Structure formats: structure tokens, C-alpha cells
Amino acid sequence: xxxxxxxxxxxxxxxxxxxxxxxxxxxxxxxxxxxxxxxxxxxxxxxxxxxxxxxxxxxxxxxxxx
Amino acid sequence: xxxxxxxxxxxxxxxxxxxxxxxxxxxxxxxxxxxxxxxxxxxxxxxxxxxxxxxxxxxxxxxxxxxxxxxxxxxxxxxxxxxxxxxxxxxxxxxxxxxxxxxxxxxxxxxxxxxxxxxxxxxxxxxxxxxxxxxxxxxxxxxxxxxxxxxxxxxxxxxxxxxxxxxxxxxxxxxxxxxxxxxxxxxxxxxxxxxxxxxxxxxxxxxxxxxxxxxxxxxxxxxxxxxxxxxxxxxxxxxxxxxxxxxxxxxxxxxxxxxxxxxxxxxxxxxxxxxxxxxxxxxxxxxxxxxxxxxxxxxxxxxxxxxxxxxxxxxxxxxxxxxxxxxxxxxxxxxxxxxxxxxxxxxxxxxxxxxxxxxxxxxxxxxxxxxxxxxxxxxxxxxxxxxxxxxxxxxxxxxxxxxxxxxxxxxxxxxxxxxxxxxxxxxxxxxxxxxxxxxxxxxxxxxxxxxxxxxxxxxxxxxxxxxxxxxxxxxxxxxxxxxxxxxxxxxxxxxxxxxxxxxxxxxxxxxxxxxxxxxxxxxxxxxxxxxxxxxxxxxxxxxxxxxxxxxxxxxxxxxxxxxxxxxxxxxxxxxxxxxxxxxxxxxxxxxxxxxxxxxxxxxxxxxxxxxxxxxxxxxxx
Numbered sequence: 001x002x003x004x005x006x007x008x009x010x011x012x013x014x015x016x017x018x019x020x021x022x023x024x025x026x027x028x029x030x031x032x033x034x035x036x037x038x039x040x041x042x043x044x045x046x047x048x049x050x051x052x053x054x055x056x057x058x059x060x061x062x063x064x065x066x
Numbered sequence: 067x068x069x070x071x072x073x074x075x076x077x078x079x080x081x082x083x084x085x086x087x088x089x090x091x092x093x094x095x096x097x098x099x100x101x102x103x104x105x106x107x108x109x110x111x112x113x114x115x116x117x118x119x120x121x122x123x124x125x126x127x128x129x130x131x132x133x134x135x136x137x138x139x140x141x142x143x144x145x146x147x148x149x150x151x152x153x154x155x156x157x158x159x160x161x162x163x164x165x166x167x168x169x170x171x172x173x174x175x176x177x178x179x180x181x182x183x184x185x186x187x188x189x190x191x192x193x194x195x196x197x198x199x200x201x202x203x204x205x206x207x208x209x210x211x212x213x214x215x216x217x218x219x220x221x222x223x224x225x226x227x228x229x230x231x232x233x234x235x236x237x238x239x240x241x242x243x244x245x246x247x248x249x250x251x252x253x254x255x256x257x258x259x260x261x262x263x264x265x266x267x268x269x270x271x272x273x274x275x276x277x278x279x280x281x282x283x284x285x286x287x288x289x290x291x292x293x294x295x296x297x298x299x300x301x302x303x304x305x306x307x308x309x310x311x312x313x314x315x316x317x318x319x320x321x322x323x324x325x326x327x328x329x330x331x332x333x334x335x336x337x338x339x340x341x342x343x344x345x346x347x348x349x350x351x352x353x354x355x356x357x358x359x360x361x362x363x364x365x366x367x368x369x370x371x372x373x374x375x376x377x378x379x380x381x382x383x384x385x386x387x388x389x390x391x392x393x394x395x396x397x398x399x400x401x402x403x404x405x406x407x408x409x410x411x412x413x414x415x416x417x418x419x420x421x422x423x424x425x426x427x428x429x430x431x432x433x434x435x436x437x438x439x440x441x442x443x444x445x446x447x448x449x450x451x452x453x454x455x456x457x458x459x460x461x462x463x464x465x466x467x468x469x470x471x472x473x474x475x476x477x478x479x480x481x482x483x484x485x486x487x488x489x490x491x492x493x494x495x496x497x498x499x500x501x502x503x504x505x506x507x508x509x510x511x512x513x514x515x516x517x518x519x520x521x522x523x524x525x526x527x528x529x530x531x532x533x534x535x536x537x538x539x540x541x542x543x544x545x546x547x548x549x550x551x552x553x554x555x556x557x558x559x560x561x562x563x564x565x566x567x568x569x570x571x572x573x574x575x576x577x578x579x580x581x582x583x584x585x586x587x588x589x590x591x592x593x594x595x596x597x598x599x600x601x602x603x604x605x606x607x608x609x610x611x612x613x614x615x616x617x618x619x620x621x622x623x624x625x626x627x628x629x630x631x632x633x634x635x636x637x638x639x640x641x642x643x644x645x646x647x648x649x650x651x652x653x654x655x656x657x658x659x660x661x662x663x664x665x666x667x668x669x670x671x672x673x674x675x676x677x678x679x680x681x682x683x684x685x686x687x
């Protein structure tokens with residue numbers, strides 16, 4: 001198993017406002033590292049899906065209530 | 067965080083609201099009928115802390131200002147851990163806010179602007195608005211909506227957003243699939259139309275290359291023709307000049323030789339008369355002094371002869387170098403031009419045009435039978451000999467002109483063929499270019515559909531992956547939630563529901579289930595009555611509030627419950643009140659409860675009575 005640090009620059013959590021988005025981002029960060037997604041050929045798809053979900057949660061007006 | 071004093075001016079229905087000496091432990095009951103301003107107390111607390119309420123966000127916060135007034139002001143005094151603070155927030159009718167936070171014990175300003183206050187409170191309390199509103203603030207949300215409590219519990223478990231998103235993604239996937247089907251058809255149709263043009267994209271560059279090679283050959287032939295014409299026009303003149311100069315040079319050579327002979331003879335005579343006169347006298351006694359004088363005169367003759375001969379030699383050298391030698395160079399150039407032109411004419415057409423160009427011209431019927439004949443040059447050996455003689459101007463001008471005429475005419479004929487072919491290929495290029503332009507337009511359509519198709523395919527894949535992630539994240543949240551409920555909430559749940567229900571969990575399909583003690587099995591949350599749903603939801607909220615209050619180590623925490631007993635019968639209300647009262651002994655030490663009419667058994671540490679008529683509320687006064 002590779003011991004190199006996983007690059008997580010693509011997942012920016014600083015600007016996330018809603019708690020749900022922050023929690024989801026944390027889950028994805030853990031999942032990404034735990035499952036070595038960076039070595040998966042579909043890793044771009046994974047990142048795109050994460051960004052889409054975070055964007056939807058953040059853009060939801062009642063995101064904090066979700 | 068425990069509230070010790072609340073002062074609001076021009077806030078909602080209140081011109082002035084002032085609650086002082088609030089107890090740090092126990093229930094604070096706010097009693098009143100509909101529209102009496104009970105909920106405004108919760109709004110005032112929420113506004114003071116976070117600059118917004120459950121219903122009004124930043125943009126609409128001006129609606130909180132009392133009718134006819136310019137601004138609303140709320141001052142909240144509170145204790146957090148062992149220190150006392152005073153928080154003031156003001157909003158005008160435009161929604162502009164100012165705020166300040168003051169530490170009473172330290173007599174120090176902690177923040178002077180709305181943003182600074184938000185940041186300072188987050189740091190101080192350990193939570194912001196989102197956590198507050200989901201944990202320490204309860205309103206009678208959606209009382210006419212049967213799903214409100216279910217959604218509230220799903221939100222507590224952190225899966226409500228996921229459920230909504232999963233459904234949205236699923237719908238979007240279906241929509242994208244439908245669009246993809248239509249786009250696929252349009253895409254295939256556009257491909258068929260494009261391919262029907264039969265355009266080979268490599269063909270136009272090849273055709274342009276054919277045309278260019280024809281133009282290069284044509285220009286080359288034109289240059290050669292000019293050179294040959296130049297030969298024809300200048301050779302005769304140069305030939306005449308050359309021979310005149312040669313004759314002149316021959317005469318100079320003759321005179322120079324004569325001068326040298328005379329010089330030698332005169333020198334010998336002078337030497338005899340000057341250096342051996344005795345020898346001369348012994349041979350010829352009559353030689354007198356006159357002869358010696360003649361000898362001296364010979365010296366002058368030698369000098370003059372030497373000067374003249376030198377001038378002649380110099381003149382001859384100059385003639386050779388500056389006039390005759392350049393003519394030789396020019397003759398070499400003319401000879402080379404003629405020979406090179408003739409050599410080019412002797413090359414086969416498919417060689418100098420290239421095989422592709424020649425084949426294209428032949429296949430297109432642009433070449434005639436006599437285009438490549440070489441009848442002009444019946445004796446190539448003769449031309450070679452002529453060219454060699456031209457280098458020394460030994461070739462006859464008439465013969466040279468005739469040969470140059472022949473080469474020039476042949477070049478001209480080749481030029482005409484090349485020009486004719488180039489113009490024909492020009493037309494072919496023009497036609498092919500128009501076809502390629504059509505192809506480009508049609509191909510742009512194909513690419514546009516391809517892009518749309520790829521976007522849809524990617525969109526479907528992303529949403530598929532998104533649903534997969536949502537599912538995983540949901541399972542993760544559900545496991546955490548169920549763990550918390552099993553570990554920390556069962557007792558509270560049992561107390562709130564008078565031991566009817568003792569456990570709650572969310573299954574993998576996001577369905578809420580409660581464990582009924584009577585039936586010994588889990589029931590669907592929506593199967594049970596609205597009142598019980600509300601009890602369970604309230605129990606979970608109190609439990610989560612306890613957990614958060616404990617984790618923030620606040621040494622006491624307030625909670626605001628807006629009409630929590632709305633669906634409860636007297637028995638349930640009493641049970642819930644008892645349990646809430648017991649809760650105030652722990653971390654959740656100050657619990658605000660709004661009610662419509664004081665329930666039996668409510669042992670409040672502080673009472674606030676609101677009425678429809680009063681715009682001022684000050685229990686002490």
C-alpha cells in the first residue's frame with residue numbers, strides 16, 4: 001500500500017457555509033483516502049460528483065435546515 | 067450559555083421588551099394567546115446572537131423593526147462558563163446591521179461590527195447559527211404538515227439533504243437520459259448528412275499541392291525563357307565586341323614585341339660604344355669621337371623605347387583583365403543558361419512535375435499527346451558542342467540565335483501547357499474548397515451534437531457516482547445517528563413517551579422506525595400518531611441539545627422551545643414538562659417554553675405573560 005500523502009487540494013472545505021456540506025466534504029475526504037480513489041481511473045468522476053453535490057447543498061437556500 | 071437579561075426596543079410588536087433577573091436554572095414559561103408576541107422573544111434572542119431569525123435572513127431582517135420606527139435594537143446579557151457578556155445588535159428598516167460584544171467581567175470590547183461579533187460568538191460558544199437552530203431552538207414548525215417531524219428527525223440524523231439530493235439526481239438522470247436519446251438521433255442524422263458529402267479532408271491539401279507545383283514549374287520555365295531570350299539578344303553583340311578586342315590585343319602584342327627587339331639591339335650598341343670603344347677603334351680606326359656621341363644618343367633611344375613598350379604592355383594587360391576576361395565570364399553564363407534550359411526541356415514531364423501531379427493531370431484529361439514531346443531538340447550533341455564553343459565566342463552568332471530561338475519556343479510551349487493545367491486545377495481547388503466549406507459547416511453540427519451528447523453522458527455518470535456517494539454518506543450518517551440514539555437517547559425517549567417507545571433508528575432506506583414496547587417490534591414512524599411523533603421529535607431534540615451542551619463544556623446552556631406541547635394531550639404535556647424540568651438539572655439548565663395557557667403541573671422558575679394589546683413587556687413593572 002502506498003504511503004505517499006494523498007493530494008486533497010481539489011476538495012476546498014474552507015469556503016463551505018452549511019454544516020451538511022462540511023460534513024459531506026469530510027466524509028468524502030476520508031472516503032477518498034481510505035479507498036485510494038486517487039489511483040482509480042474514475043477519480044475525476046468522483047471529484048466532479050463531489051463538487052456537484054457540495055454546490056447543490058451550498059446553493060440550497062435552506063441548506064442549513066436540511 | 068445562559069441568558070440573564072433580555073432588552074428589546076422597537077422589535078416586532080414590542081416598543082419595549084425587558085426581561086431581567088432571569089433564573090440560570092429551571093423553566094422559563096412564556097404564556098399568551100396567538101399573536102401575543104411569545105415567539106418574538108425567541109426571535110429577539112436569535113436576532114441578537116446571529117443577526118437573523120428562523121424565518122428572516124439578512125436581506126429581510128428590516129421586517130423586524132416595529133411599525134413606524136427607524137430601527138430595532140436588542141441587548142442580550144448572558145453568562146458563558148464563568149464570565150458575563152453583553153451583546154447588542156441593531157437593525158434598521160433597510161436591513162443594515164451594527165453589533166457589539168462586550169465582556170462585562172473584563173470590561174473589554176470583544177467585537178465592534180456585525181461580522182466580528184459573528185466570528186467572536188462562534189469562537190466563544192463553539193457553535194454558529196446552523197448548529198443553534200437545529201439544536202437549541204425549537205419552533206412549532208409545519209404543524210399542519212404530517213411529515214414535519216419525520217423530516218426534522220432526518221435532519222437531525224443529517225440525511226435530509228441527502229434524501230432530497232438523491233431524488234433530484236435520480237430525476238435529473240432520467241431527464242438527461244431522455245435528452246441523450248434525442249441527441250443521439252440528431253447526432254447520427256448529422257453524421258449521415260456530413261458523410262453524404264463524400265469529402266475527403268486530405269484531398270484539398272493534395273490538390274493545392276498539385277496547383278502549387280504547377281505554379282513553381284511555370285515560374286521556373288518563365289525564368290529560363292527570360293534567360294534564353296537574353297542570350298539570343300546579347301550574344302551577337304558580345305561576340306562582335308569580343309573579336310574586336312582580340313584583334314586590338316593582337317596588334318598591341320606585335321608592337322610590344324617590336325619595341326622589345328629594338329630595345330635589346332639599341333642596348334647592345336650602346337654598351338659596345340660606351341664600354342669598349344678601343345675594341346671598336348682597333349677594328350674600325352676611322353671611328354671618331356662622333357661615334358661615341360652617337361652611342362650616348364642610343365641610351366636615350368633605349369629609355370624612350372622602354373617607356374613606350376611598357377605603356378603598351380600595361381595597356382594590353384588592362385585590356386585583357388578589364389574587357390576581355392569579363393566577356394569570357396558572360397559567355398560562360400550565356401552558355402550555362404542555354405545548356406541548363408535545354409537540359410530542363412529534356413526532362414520528362416512526370417519527373418519535373420512529380421508523379422502525383424502528373425498522374426492527376428493525366429487522369430483529369432488535362433494533358434494532350436504532344437505536351438511532352440521533345441522534337442525541338444533533334445541533335446542534343448550539337449547543342450552541347452555549341453554551348454562549349456559559346457564559352458570562347460567561337461560559336462557563330464546566327465547559329466546561337468537559332469538554337470536559343472528553338473529552346474525559347476519549346477520553353478514557351480511548356481509554359482502554355484503548365485499555365486493551362488494550373489488554371490484548370492485552380493477551378494478544381496475552388497470547387498473542392500466550396501465542398502470542404504460545406505463539410506466544415508456540417509461537421510460543426512456533428513461536433514455540437516457530439517459535445518451535447520458527451521455532456522449528457524458525463525452528466526449521467528456524475529449523477530450516478532453522486533448517488534453512490536450520497537448513499538455511502540447517508541449510511542455513514544445513519545450509522546452514527548443510530549449509534550448516538552442507542553447510546554444516549556433511549557432513556558429520554560422512554561421518559562418523553564411514558565415508556566411506550568424506547569428506541570428509534572433510521573433504516574437504509576431513510577425510513578424512521580420506533581421500537582414499541584407494547585408490540586415488541588419496530589413501527590414505521592409515520593404509522594404512529596402526530597402527537598407521539600412530536601413527542602419523539604422533541605425528545606431527540608432535547609437529547610441532541612444535551613449532547614452539544616456537554617461537548618461545548620459551557621457550564622449551562624439555554625434552549626428555546628416554541629409551543630412544544632401543541633399536539634399533546636394533558637397527560638403527555640405533564641410527562642413532557644416533568645422531563646424538561648428534570649433536564650434543567652443537567653447541562654441544559656435554562657429551558658424557555660412558550661405555551662398557550664399554562665398547563666397543569668408547570669413549575670416555572672420564571673413567568674412571562676404576553677397579551678395581544680400590550681406593546682411593552684416588562685414583568686417587573
